[in-house]
Structure formats: C-alpha cells, structure tokens
Amino acid sequence: MEIRPSTMDEAVAAVKELAAGGTPVRPVGAGSRATWGGRDPDGAVALHTGALDRIVEHNPGDFTAVLQAGVPLAAAQEHFARAGQMLAVDPPTFPGPMPSGPERAGGTIGGLLATADSGPARHRFGGMRDLVIGVEVLLSDGTVARAGGKVIKNVAGYDLSKLYTGSYGTLGLVTEVAVRLHPLPGPTATVLGSSDDPHVLAGAALALAKQPLEALCLDIGWPAEGPGRLLLRFAGRTAADRARRIGLAGLDDVHVEEDDEGLWNAQRAAQRDPDGPVLKVPHKPADLGDVLATARSHGLAAVSRAALGLTWVRGGSREIFPRATVLDGAAGVADPWPPADAGALALMRRVKARMDPARIFRPGTFVGGI
Amino acid sequence: MVQPMRPFNVPDDALVDRLRAVVGPDQVLTHPHQLRTYESDGLLQYRQVPAVAVLPGTGAQVQAVVAACAEAGVPWVARGAGSGLSGGALPRGDGVLIVLSRLTRVLEVDLDNGRVCVEPGVTNAAVSAAVAPHYFYPPDPSSQVVCSIGGNVAENSGGAHCFKYGFTTNYVTGLELVLADGEVVTLGGPEPDPAGYDLIGAFVGSEGTLGIATRIWLRVVPVPETVRTLVAFFDSTAQAGQASSDIVHAGVVPAAIEMMDAVTIRAVEEMAHAGYPVGRGAALLVELDGAERECAAQFEEVVAICAAAGSDDVRVGRDDAERALFWRTRKAAFPAMGRVSPNYFVQDGVIPRTRLAEVMGRIEALSQEYGLIVANVFHAGDGNLHPLVCYDGRVEGQAERAEELSGAILAVCLDAGGSITGEHGVGVDKLKYMPKMFGEGDLEAFQRLRCAFDPVGLANPGKVMPTPRLCGEVPGPYKRHPLEIAGLAERF
Ligand SMILES: Cc1cc2nc3c(=O)[nH]c(=O)nc-3n(C[C@H](O)[C@H](O)[C@H](O)COP(=O)(O)OP(=O)(O)OC[C@H]3O[C@@H](n4cnc5c(N)ncnc54)[C@H](O)[C@@H]3O)c2cc1C
Numbered sequence: 001m002e003i004r005p006s007t008m009d010e011a012v013a014a015v016k017e018l019a020a021g022g023t024p025v026r027p028v029g030a031g032s033r034a035t036w037g038g039r040d041p042d043g044a045v046a047l048h049t050g051a052l053d054r055i056v057e058h059n060p061g062d063f064t065a066v067l068q069a070g071v072p073l074a075a076a077q078e079h080f081a082r083a084g085q086m087l088a089v090d091p092p093t094f095p096g097p098m099p100s101g102p103e104r105a106g107g108t109i110g111g112l113l114a115t116a117d118s119g120p121a122r123h124r125f126g127g128m129r130d131l132v133i134g135v136e137v138l139l140s141d142g143t144v145a146r147a148g149g150k151v152i153k154n155v156a157g158y159d160l161s162k163l164y165t166g167s168y169g170t171l172g173l174v175t176e177v178a179v180r181l182h183p184l185p186g187p188t189a190t191v192l193g194s195s196d197d198p199h200v201l202a203g204a205a206l207a208l209a210k211q212p213l214e215a216l217c218l219d220i221g222w223p224a225e226g227p228g229r230l231l232l233r234f235a236g237r238t239a240a241d242r243a244r245r246i247g248l249a250g251l252d253d254v255h256v257e258e259d260d261e262g263l264w265n266a267q268r269a270a271q272r273d274p275d276g277p278v279l280k281v282p283h284k285p286a287d288l289g290d291v292l293a294t295a296r297s298h299g300l301a302a303v304s305r306a307a308l309g310l311t312w313v314r315g316g317s318r319e320i321f322p323r324a325t326v327l328d329g330a331a332g333v334a335d336p337w338p339p340a341d342a343g344a345l346a347l348m349r350r351v352k353a354r355m356d357p358a359r360i361f362r363p364g365t366f367v368g369g370i
Numbered sequence: 371m372v373q374p375m376r377p378f379n380v381p382d383d384a385l386v387d388r389l390r391a392v393v394g395p396d397q398v399l400t401h402p403h404q405l406r407t408y409e410s411d412g413l414l415q416y417r418q419v420p421a422v423a424v425l426p427g428t429g430a431q432v433q434a435v436v437a438a439c440a441e442a443g444v445p446w447v448a449r450g451a452g453s454g455l456s457g458g459a460l461p462r463g464d465g466v467l468i469v470l471s472r473l474t475r476v477l478e479v480d481l482d483n484g485r486v487c488v489e490p491g492v493t494n495a496a497v498s499a500a501v502a503p504h505y506f507y508p509p510d511p512s513s514q515v516v517c518s519i520g521g522n523v524a525e526n527s528g529g530a531h532c533f534k535y536g537f538t539t540n541y542v543t544g545l546e547l548v549l550a551d552g553e554v555v556t557l558g559g560p561e562p563d564p565a566g567y568d569l570i571g572a573f574v575g576s577e578g579t580l581g582i583a584t585r586i587w588l589r590v591v592p593v594p595e596t597v598r599t600l601v602a603f604f605d606s607t608a609q610a611g612q613a614s615s616d617i618v619h620a621g622v623v624p625a626a627i628e629m630m631d632a633v634t635i636r637a638v639e640e641m642a643h644a645g646y647p648v649g650r651g652a653a654l655l656v657e658l659d660g661a662e663r664e665c666a667a668q669f670e671e672v673v674a675i676c677a678a679a680g681s682d683d684v685r686v687g688r689d690d691a692e693r694a695l696f697w698r699t700r701k702a703a704f705p706a707m708g709r710v711s712p713n714y715f716v717q718d719g720v721i722p723r724t725r726l727a728e729v730m731g732r733i734e735a736l737s738q739e740y741g742l743i744v745a746n747v748f749h750a751g752d753g754n755l756h757p758l759v760c761y762d763g764r765v766e767g768q769a770e771r772a773e774e775l776s777g778a779i780l781a782v783c784l785d786a787g788g789s790i791t792g793e794h795g796v797g798v799d800k801l802k803y804m805p806k807m808f809g810e811g812d813l814e815a816f817q818r819l820r821c822a823f824d825p826v827g828l829a830n831p832g833k834v835m836p837t838p839r840l841c842g843e844v845p846g847p848y849k850r851h852p853l854e855i856a857g858l859a860e861r862f
Contacts, residue, residue: 061615061724062753084621116563129571130540137815145815146808151720153752154789155526155575156796156807157834158816159539162571171567183621206482210504212592214660238663282561286482309483309562325565340566343555347822348567353844354818367566 006051008144008175015173016142018045019358026362027169029070029111030104032094035276035331036115037168038365049110050100052175055079057150063181064133064150069110069174074103080181088182089128090119092268110174116166119268120217120233123305125182129165134178137164137171140358150178163351170366171355185216185235189243190260193251196227198292200250205230205306208246209285219267220304220311222292227252230306231263270303271312276329279313281321294320337367345370378828379443380464381421388442389424389466392434397425397472408467411452411459412513413799420447420461425469429489429546429554429584432468436582437552439466445828448578450490450521453513455716456797458525458577458833468582470520476500477585485543485560487587490520494527497588505590508535511793512701523583526575528793530626530700531657533751535591537793539574544587547573547580550824560587572819577795578830580823594659597625598669599687601696602676603650607631607746610652611726613679614750617656618723620675622668624751626657628700631730633745634758637706642699647683654681654750655700657693703747704758711743711760713769715776719783720792723753732782733757740775742768754792755783781806796834804836817841 003018005011018025024044028034049070056066060083067076073087080086091112093105107117113135118127125131134148137160147160164174195201201220208218208230216235222228230251234242243256257263272278283291288304291311295302298320304311318324323338330336340348345368352370353359364370390398399405400422409417426432439446445465452459461467473489479500480486486500486507494514497507510529511517517527523545528537544558557573558564573580604610607629614627630638630653639646646653656672658665676684687693707714721729730746737744743760757779761772780790780803790796790803804813813835821841823829832838 059722059724061619062722063618064722116568126536126540129568130536139815143811143814145811147812147815149720149787149789149807151722151753151788151792153528153532153537153720153749153754153792155793156789156791156800157804157812158819159526159571159575160815160819162539162568162574163819165571166563166568183619183623186621209484210481210592212594212661214594214664236664237667238661241663242661280563282563284480284483284560307484323561323565338565340564341556343553344557344564344566344569346553347549347555347569350822350825350844351567351569351572351819354822355815357844370566 001045002048003045004048004051011052011138011173011175012142012144014047015138015140019140019360022358023360024363025360027110027114027173029108030072030098030100032098032105032107033111033115033117035329036327037362038330038336040362040365047173049108056176058083060085064152064178065181066150066176066178067109068176069108071109072103073106073109073112076109081184084184085181086184087179088121088125088131090121090268091117092119092271095269095272096274109177113165113174113177114167114169120219120264120305123215123217123307129162131180132161132165132177133180135161135164135174136176138173138175140172140356140360148178152180168362168366170352170362170370172361186237187239188216188233188235188260189240189256189258190231190233190263191243191246191248191254191256192229192231193248193254194227194229195251198222198228198296199289201228201230202289202292202306204248204251205288206285208232209307217264218306220288220292220306221267221270222295222302222304224299224301228292231267233260233264267303270301270314273314273328276332277315277317277326278328279316279321279324280327281311281313281324283309283311285309340367378445378464381442381444381466385438385442385444386422388438389422389435392438393424393426393431397427399423408449408452408461408469411449411454411457413455413457413797416457416460416798418461418463420467421464423467423469425472427472429473432470432582432584433548433552433554435466435468436548436550439828440550440552440826445831447830448520448524448582450518450524451493451516453517454521454525454797455718455794456791456799458795458797460798462832470518470582473584480560481505483560484590485587486590487560487585488519490518490523490583490586492519493517494519494522501590504593506593507541507588507590509538509541519586520583523574523586524576524578525793525795530628530749533627533749534623534625539571541589542570542574542586543589545570545573545583546585547582548584549581550826550829558587577797577834579820579834581829596662596665597657597659597693598665599655599657599693599696600673601685602654602656602681603647603683604652604654604679604681606651607730608727609680610654611750613654613676613681615723616675616679617672618751620671622658622672624656624672625659626655627749627751628655629653629748629750630700630703631746633710633743634703634747637710637745638699638702640709641706642702644695644699646699655696707745707758707760710745711762713761713763715759715772717755717757717759717776717779718791718794719755719780719788721753721755721783721786721788723750725786726753729782729786733779736775736778740771742772742775744775752792753788777803798833801836
C-alpha cells in the first residue's frame with residue numbers, strides 16, 4: 001500500500017490513521033536508497049513525500065533555505081546554483097535507472113537527512129548534521145513539531161535536527177528541513193598520485209590531513225586490484241596553483257587535473273552498488289592503511305574520505321569489518337547495523353519509545369532492533 | 371498535556387553523609403558562607419544558594435553522586451566554571467550542586483587522528499594549549515580562559531570564529547555521560563559516525579538537563595597557514611552591515627566578522643586606547659585565515675568591498691601585535707560598558723543577516739522610547755546580536771524598564787525570523803520567551819527527548835522548558851518485529 005500526502009493536513013490524518021491501526025510505515029522519498037536500513041515489517045505502508053516538494057524559502061542574502069522533505073536534491077541544487085549557491089553535500093546519485101526520473105536520482109532532501117548520506121565535500125563542509133539548522137517532523141501521535149529555526153546560529157531548545165539526521169525514518173516523518181547554504185566553490189583542481197601499497201597511500205593522505213591546506217576534498221580510490229590513488233581537490237581562484245604545489249613524495253604518476261568533475265563523480269559512484277552489499281566502515285584516519293589492506297586481501301574495492309576516517313567498501317561483510325554498517329544490500333543481510341554500546345542502545349530505545357509512541361515508524365529495522 | 375511537577379525530596383543528613391563517603395568530607399559543602407560562592411553563574415541577577423555543593427574529583431565519583439541523588443529523589447544542577455550567561459547553572463535551594471571544576475585532566479592527545487579526550491572541567495583555552503602549536507580547537511568563546519569544555523558542550527558555545535569554523539556541536543565526536551538515574555553511557559568516541567541516533571547532537575546544547583558529560587572527545591584542526599585582520603570604520607551600522615553582506619556574497623568565508631556601533635566604539639576606545647575614531651558610526655573587524663595564497667587574494671577583495679561600501683578608513687593589521695590590539699579592543703566591549711553605565715544587561719539574539727539595517731533601526735527606536743542607551747556589538751557574519759542595554763540600578767524602576775527593553779529586542783529578533791538565543795542558552799533567563807519562539811507541539815517534542823534521558827526530571831529541573839511537566843508512562847503496546855520472532859534480533 002502507498003500513501004502520498006500533498007499537504008501537512010493530509011499527512012497528519014494519514015499518520016494518525018496508521019497509528020490507530022498499528023500499521024507499520026516506511027517513509028519514502030525518491031526511493032534512491034530503497035534498501036538502506038534493512039527490511040521493513042510485512043505489510044508496511046510506504047508514506048511518500050514526493051508531493052511535499054516545495055522550496056518553501058530560499059534566502060540568498062542569508063545563505064539559508066527551507067525545503068519540504070520531498071524536494072529532489074538535484075532540483076534544490078539547481079535552484080540554489082542560480083544564485084551562485086549550493087547545499088554543500090554531494091552524495092552519490094542512484095547507480096541505476098530511477099523509476100521517477102533522473103532529477104530524483106540524487107534522492108530527496110528528506111531521504112538525505114534521514115540517511116545522513118554524504119560525498120567527498122564532507123571533508124570541507126561536514127555532513128548533513130552540520131548543515132541542517134531546523135526541522136519539522138510529524139510524530140506517530142499526530143504531533144507536528146519544529147526544532148531549530150532558519151538562522152545559522154541558534155541554541156534555543158533541544159537540537160532535534162541532529163537527532164533526526166541519520167534516524168532512517170524510525171522517529172517519525174521529516175516534513176521540512178532548513179539548511180545553511182554556501183557559495184559555489186568556483187574553479188577547482190585536483191592533484192593525484194598513485195601507489196599499490198595501501199600503507200604508502202594512506203601515509204601520504206595522513207600527512208596531507210595534518211597540514212592546514214583548506215582543501216575541498218581528500219579521498220582515496222582503491223580498486224579491487226592494481227594501484228590505488230589519492231585525490232586532493234582544491235577550490236577557489238588559486239586552486240590550480242595550490243594543487244601544483246603539493247609534492248606527494250612517494251607516490252607515482254603525480255599530476256594535476258583542472259577538469260576534475262569526472263574524477264569526483266567516479267569517487268562518488270564507487271560508494272554505491274545496486275546489488276550490494278556496500279559497507280560503510282568508520283575508522284581512525286591513522287588506521288586507513290590497515291582498512292585498505294584488509295579490503296585488498298579480500299579482493300574488495302573501496303573509497304575513503306581519508307581525513308575523516310570513513311571508508312565505503314564494495315562487498316564483504318561485518319565478519320571482515322566488525323564496525324561496518326551495510327548500506328546498499330541491507331535488505332539482504334540479517335542485520336545491517338553494527339553492535340552499539342549497551343547503555344547507548346538502551347537510551348536510543350527510550351528515545352524511540354517517546355518519539356514514536358505508536359511504534360509504527362519502521363519498527364524493528366534500526367540499530368539493535370529498535 | 372501539562373501536569374504539575376511532583377515536589378522533590380530535599381537533601382537530608384543521610385544524603386550528605388553518603389556524598390561525603392563518595393568524595394571525601396572536604397569536598398562536600400553545606401555551610402552557607404561556603405555555598406555563597408556558587409549562588410550565581412555569570413548572570414548575577416539570579417541568586418540561589420544550593421542546599422549542598424559537591425566537588426567530585428573523578429568521573430566515577432560523579433556517577434556515585436548522581437546515583438545517590440537519584441536514590442534520594444533529590445534534584446541536582448551541574449556546574450562547570452559558572453560563566454554561563456543565562457542562569458543555566460543557577461543552583462536549587464532544594465538540591466545538590468555538582469561542581470565539575472576539579473575534573474581537569476587531559477586524558478588523551480592523538481594528533482595523528484586530530485582528536486583529544488578531556489574531562490569536563492578542562493578550560494576551553496587549555497584544550498587548544500594541549501594541542502599547540504600545530505593544532506587548535508576552533509570554538510573560542512570570549513570566556514575561553516575560564517569556561518569549561520563541559521559548559522561549552524552543555525551550551526553549544528560558539529565564538530568569534532564560528533562563522534567559518536562552526537560551533538561546539540561540530541567538534542564533539544564522543545561523550546561519556548552520567549544519566550540522571552546514575553547509568554553511564556558512552557556515545558561515539560574518536561571515530562566518526564557511530565551507528566544509531568545522533569544522541570551526541572541531541573546532548574550538545576542541552577544545558578545540563580540531559581545528564582553530565584564526564585568525558586569528551588573533540589576534533590582539533592591544524593593551525594591555519596596565515597591570518598589577516600582588518601578594521602574598517604563606517605558612518606553607520608547599515609553601511610557596515612552592507613559590507614559584511616557583500617563580503618559573504620563575494621564567496622569569501624571570513625574566519626570572523628565582528629561589528630561595533632558608535633556607543634561601543636567610544637567605550638572601548640576609552641579603555642583600550644587603540645586610536646579608534648570616536649564618533650564614527652560603526653567599526654567592522656574582518657579576519658581571514660587559511661592558505662597563504664587564497665587568503666592574500668581574498669583579503670584584497672575584502673579591503674575593496676569595505677571601501678566600496680563607504681569606508682574611508684580601513685586599517686590592516688601589520689603584525690601580530692596590531693592584530694592582537696584589534697581583538698583586545700573588540701573583546702573590551704563588555705567590560706568597557708561598565709564605564710559608560712553603572713549597569714547593563716547583555717542580550718543575545720539572532721537575526722537573518724540581511725535584516726540587520728531594519729533591526730538596528732527598530733532597536734534604536736526602542737532605545738529612544740525607553741530613554742535608555744543600547745550599545746550594539748555583534749557577530750555580524752551569523753547575525754548574532756549582543757545589544758547591551760544600559761541602566762542605572764540605583765534609579766527606582768530602571769532595571770525593570772531595561773529588562774523590558776531587552777525583552778522587546780528579542781521580540782524584534784523573532785519578528786525578523788531569528789532566535790531568542792545564539793549562544794548563551796535559555797537557562798532560566800529566557801524561559802518566558804520559549805513559548806514565543808516555539809509552539810505547543812515543539813515544546814512537547816523537546817519534553818519527550820528530556821523524558822527519554824531523565825524520566826524523573828532530576829537533572830537541572832526548571833531550566834530550558836518553560837513549564838515544568840511530568841513525563842508520562844511510555845505509551846503504546848509492545849509489538850514484536852518479525853526479526854525478533856525469528857530470533858534474529860532482540861529487544862530490551
Ligand atoms: C565575559 C563572558 C564572555 C562570554 N563569551 C561567550 C562567547 O563568546 N560565546 C559563547 O558561546 N558564550 C560566551 N559566554 C558564556 C559562557 O562562557 C559559556 O556559555 C560557557 O560555555 C559556559 O561554560 P561554564 O563552564 O562556565 O558553564 P556553567 O556556567 O558552569 O554552566 C553552564 C551550563 O552547563 C551545564 N553544565 C556545565 N558542565 C556540564 C557538564 N559537564 N555536563 C553537562 N552539563 C554541564 C550547567 O548545568 C549549565 O546549565 C561568555 C561568558 C562571559 C562571562
């Protein structure tokens with residue numbers, strides 16, 4: 001079954017009715033990360049946000065915007081770009097043909113918030129949690145709540161925007177999101193270097209991470225076999241100049257590419273695999289070499305945000321990477337989530353119980369069976 | 371539904387004995403003259419002596435103290451350095467004040483991974499000192515020499531450099547918490563993206579109402595290659611505001627943009643003797659930092675923008691000494707106001723940057739209407755205003771009028787689409803403005819978060835939430851998920 005509200009009133013009425021019947025609900029944006037978060041209970045109703053797709057506000061002078069949850073990221077970015085601005089998140093687009101059209105391939109704002117997905121620009125701008133300044137949510141008892149606001153600095157009330165970021169639709173329906181925007185980065189240039197030794201590559205990345213380079217992105221691309229490469233991207237008027245000054249001693253084939261969009265699209269694309277599984281592995285930046293070596297020993301390809309300590313591995317399982325979360329392909333594994341601290345888990349259960357009192361929002365699908 | 375709070379138990383001799391057994395007799399204070407030290411935080415108009423103050427020396431002692439309070443049903447308030455400006459650490463006469471100033475150990479410095487782990491009583495400045503000279507901790511409240519990291523986490527403190535670098539919340543990667551029932555939980559750690567809800571994000575800025583942070587993992591970053599600072603003088607705050615907007619619009623992300631109005635320029639000049647032109651309408655301090663080349667290119671642009679917006683007096687900091695002078699002068703704003711006026715309230719509101727000229731006009735009109743001077747200093751990049759409402763406490767009724775004016779300024783901020791606080795928090799001081807910014811559903815959701823952390827309501831009751839409420843029972847029938855039935859996952 002599917003529900004597709006086009007107003008808040010409709011959404012509230014639909015959620016109340018589902019709650020009364022105890023029917024499980026799965027919020028759906030564009031469906032671009034359909035398997036993430038694992039299998040929903042049988043009989044779960046899809047609650048589509050696609051008709052809640054208004055750009056409510058774009059305040060170019062203030063570098064802020066308020067978007068309904070169903071706004072496609074691509075449409076929002078196109079709108080912001082006309083004012084020379086962007087929402088500084090660049091997650092990969094869906095790797096296959098999208099049923100609802102290419103403008104939805106990058107997913108919706110609501111889906112992006114719910115999954116906290118990210119791309120290479122997270123190196124510079126942080127993740128969705130660092131860019132969201134307000135949310136409106138609809139809870140399972142029909143409560144509509146706003147937190148935060150539409151200014152970039154604000155400490156009034158609890159920061160529920162962050163609580164809902166990465167909550168995978170399990171705490172209620174996110175209906176509106178307010179975000180901070182940034183100026184478009186201007187000209188870019190990328191310096192690359194390669195090595196087939198994971199520790200040499202990781203060492204070079206760590207050395208860069210420790211310098212105040214103010215780079216836009218710092219990534220590793222690590223194929224299943226053969227040499228991998230390090231990519232360091234600069235933005236701004238002096239981008240090419242700054243890229244050329246980077247030495248990358250110890251790496252092979254060091255060169256600068258100014259027409260670098262394709263390189264970064266490839267990095268993003270390597271985070272996704274429709275057939276899955278894709279594992280997101282958190283680690284200390286200094287452990288990157290070991291993570292890459294492990295991937296290689298199992299014949300797995302990976303991309304890393306080297307300075308953040310995040311690696312996406314295509315294939316494999318939590319037996320190999322115990323702290324990994326399974327993203328693509330989550331529906332095909334018994335539990336996509338890694339174990340969590342017992343105390344933290346108990347607290348999360350209490351948060352779930354309070355925020356989703358009817359326990360209808362994707363019950364049983366989250367960390368620890370929440 | 372709003373239900374009245376149950377009365378709390380008051381600390382009795384048995385609790386005091388138990389606390390003494392936990393932390394040692396010297397670290398439990400019960401004499402009024404000892405307790406007087408703690409009667410206020412940085413907001414001196416609120417005073418309340420706690421029934422008992424405890425100074426634990428370790429995280430384990432904090433846990434034991436909180437557990438003892440939980441068993442006794444006694445409310446408590448955590449206190450860091452007591453520099454807060456909203457009465458967040460205001461004690462309760464019927465409660466225990468848990469003072470964290472002895473928890474000052476830096477537990478781990480891991481520069482390879484850009485992390486430090488500290489106890490909550492470590493000062494903000496000590497974190498940067500622990501990772502100097504190659505790294506620093508960016509959020510830099512003006513109170514950084516005294517304020518504690520625990521307090522920063524609780525308030526989500528910002529600083530002059532947060533326009534570019536962000537706030538405390540953007541730097542906390544892990545927390546060890548003692549919850550109000552005495553449980554210890556660990557959220558995150560040195561690694562990014564712990565699985566599950568972002569409870570770190572929910573805890574930061576919770577003003578001591580969700581538990582006590584006893585261990586804090588922070589991200590630190592490399593010190594920028596270069597820093598450049600200028601001060602430009604304008605005829606009006608409107609002109610200076612235009613310049614800040616133009617700078618941001620040009621795609622420049624300054625490390626800091628700070629503005630002072632005419633009243634403030636006069637006051638700081640008398641104190642700091644920086645040679646600032648008394649009588650000018652506004653001063654704009656702009657700092658850029660980053661990679662040498664990019665910074666140099668952008669700095670020239672900023673100078674040009676200031677001139678184009680109407681500044682005929684742009685002073686570029688020639689060396690570290692002059693840069694330090696610019697900052698000393700900016701940071702003298704609060705203390706210097708003491709020379710202009712016997713008393714003043716510091717307000718903390720936020721507006722969208724583009725509404726600056728209009729809001730300044732309305733504040734000016736309010737100032738005239740009330741016959742009280744309002745001096746303005748603000749973080750212009752992010753629209754965070756700090757109007758200083760001057761009054762003379764010796765004049766009958768003036769303090770009340772000043773408070774009213776200060777509140778009217780917040781109404782103006784809300785009207786413009788802003789917020790009632792950008793960095794000082796709600797505490798007790800802004801409780802009455804919460805319902806003006808948030809509706810019933812919003813407050814209900816806040817309350818649910820609080821109830822998830824502290825169902826009994828012993829952690830800093832009477833702060834943040836405007837109306838004390840009881841947490842109801844967790845509702846809803848328990849339904850088993852297919853995975854559970856299949857034995858693949860378990861709950862509770
Ligand atoms: C001169 C001056 C300048 C200031 N400048 C700035 C500024 O530029 N930016 C800014 O943001 N703020 C500023 N402040 C406000 C203040 O310094 C900050 O709010 C600071 O973070 C408070 O830290 P503290 O240790 O003094 O906390 P306290 O005042 O002791 O406590 C503040 C709140 O935190 C809670 N708390 C304390 N420790 C913990 C803990 N470990 N776990 C859980 N809760 C805890 C308390 O219960 C209370 O609610 C300024 C204050 C002064 C006096």
